[in-house]
Amino acid sequence: MLNGILNVIKIFNYVIFIYFITLNLWYFTLNIIAYFGLKKYMLRLQITQPNDKLLLVSAPPVTLLTPAYNESENCISSVKSQLKIQYPDMRVLFINDGSTDDTLQKMIIAFKMEPKFLPQISFLKTEKIIEIYQSRLYPSLWLIDKENGKKADALNVGINYCQTPLFCAVDNDSMLEQDSISRVVVPFIEDTRTIVSGGIIRMANGCTFEDGHITEVGLPKNILARFQVMEYLRAFYGGRLAWDILDASLIVSGAFGVFRHSIVVAAGGYRHNTIGEDMELIVRLHKYCGDNKIPYKIRYIPDPVAWTEGPTTLRTLGKQRDRWQRGLLDSILSNITMLFRPKYKRVGMLAMPFYFIYEMLGPLIEMLGYLIFFFLIIIGYASWTYVIAFLLVAIILGMTLSIFSLVLEEMSFHRYPKFSHLLKLIIVAIVENLGYRQLNSWWRIKGTWSFMRKNQNWY
């Protein structure tokens, strides 16, 4: 009996080993793909600057959708910075999602808002609209006051009242760089099949802002925030850029992404009952275009930047990761029919399986691996040598991937200007593998657990 169990465990050990090797090979390959893509992009950027007159006169109008709930503290500075974005035809649509604080009053006073009619262009189902305002100071600024219905609902309201062919979903606490919109719309100009285009999100912690502009880029003092700087670099350079080159992007960050209005409306807008509405929408757009045989492109551009504040305490960071994992699970499982379906091309055959096997099940398998190791050591079946070797590989691989992202950052935009920044980031690349990574896996397992608990009747 015991022998049987041990044999099963032994087989499982091999499975974990193979899983681990293939996962890291994948990540490594993605980084190499990103390297070549970034090289090409940098060259192109030298020739066709985003402020290029030809591109600017061809740029389609864009509406910035900023959903806000109880954002009294930073709503004015955030909107002011959005109004300073340099773009030929841009409107800002601030959606007050039933805030219980004085967000609405502050906005009305600061921007001299007055009730005005704005025609509804699409008819996605949303909570009730209370009033629509337009600013007397900035005619391109509109405010929609609505009953609370969460972020997806607020975004759907914005979509319903968006008068332009493109809209950009922005988090209220994100600061967009002045030329970010003109950079992120380039894919729409160069290829009419583009339906979504997203930019990079960087950590605002440690940076200095003045009047809605970044004046100095720096690293946060808080160690958790510093870990996240590294994580973001790894995710956006090694992950999203490579998936973009493979034409199989599954995520465009909710904090900064431009969408073609008509296709989002046709696909049904943001889903209300989901946690990760940004990823879910992207996956659904893939599905919609695949099902209806619509030629399309979902793009990621590595240089238009949105700066966002990351969590600085274990509690808030844990909550964020828990939410991200639930969002990932929801997005993948609600579109599970796309898995291994050639109809969805690389998304169905490559990206979905990758996210399903490695991103979704990854933390579970990683934790299970640790537990089995522990069990085998206790019963004396596994040697410490094996365990130490395995852990060393995991740490060194993680470190390699992080340093690879730093190479990509240095060969492209090197936004962290001081040499000390680089050295600190290299130290972070090593240290994050000792505890922080495991903690992250734990939060993600918790996220999986809470998702299953709440949704066990669904799947």
Next chain:
Amino acid sequence: MLETLSTYIADFLRGGRDQVVLVILSILIGGFLLISLVLFLVTVYLRISNSYKEIIIRRRCEQWDTIILDVMDSSISATEGYRRLKWPNSIAYLLHLELYIDMLKGKEKERLLSLGRLSLNKLRKLLKSNSRKKQIYGVHLLGLFHPEDQYKHLKFNPKDLEYTLTMIREMRTIDNFKVKEKLIGMLFLFKHISPIYISNILVDMGEDIIPILKKLILESKDNPYEQTIAIETIRRMHYSGCLDLSHEVLQSNDNSFVLTSCLRYLEEMGDENLTSVIKPFLTHPHMQVRMAAIEAYITLSRYISIDEIRQIFNDSSVKVAVNAAKKLELMDSIPYLDINEIDKFKWASIYKRMVY
């Protein structure tokens, strides 16, 4: 030392139960440690080299700035300026010079272009380089300083979108009709570029391409993409000599994109005599055509009947009503409608809030 290390590894491996896995793990540890080390060194090297390059370029720019400004305000001739310049054939210098050229107009711009042209030999060499990076720089800079010369030295490859499109873009101001004709032909090979973008490239080519555009409108009946762009370009050029041609296209074409661009052209360049041509399209099955027709009709006729208002605000598409309302908002007078009748409109709120 080496012996101790090999003994240690051997002992380490013996300690494990599964030798194969341990060997693989050991190889991975060594391999990735080495890769990490290399990547670390590359990162540091890149940082040092980037910082060094920035300092060097900044210093060089200071020297270039003085001479460029002297040439710009005609204190010294372009030849004299070129003689005084250090690294006058470097890509960095030419890109720096481009920044000035982009900001200037008239004689000052011309003087700097003459200065840039003195580096032509270097630019020709760039085009022949094996490095794609240098080729692209060559295409870009030669397009700026001497597009005619660029055309002589280039080989077009429609499969390479990035390279060919860059070439066409950079050569759009070339002063040679035959070359322009070829460029337009190539431009239409890229089927997915935004028609507005292509149209703007064509507008920059100048009015002498209008005969080519007219020919495209007449002869490309099987290619609505080309027709649409040609009409759109003529509209953007504010050229009024294609009204009859547009009329003809409206009669003979049934593609919604072509019809929409034709109606937009008529709205911009036509007069009230054309309203009878536009009127049949007010009920066109395609929403975009209907929208363009209604806008053109309101703009040109400056009058709208109650029946037409009723039709517009009962349209199946909200966009048609909204766009019409925006146009009606600008009209001096509109026929009186009873509020009870307005309430029966499908888009009553839009009429009431935007027009009434």
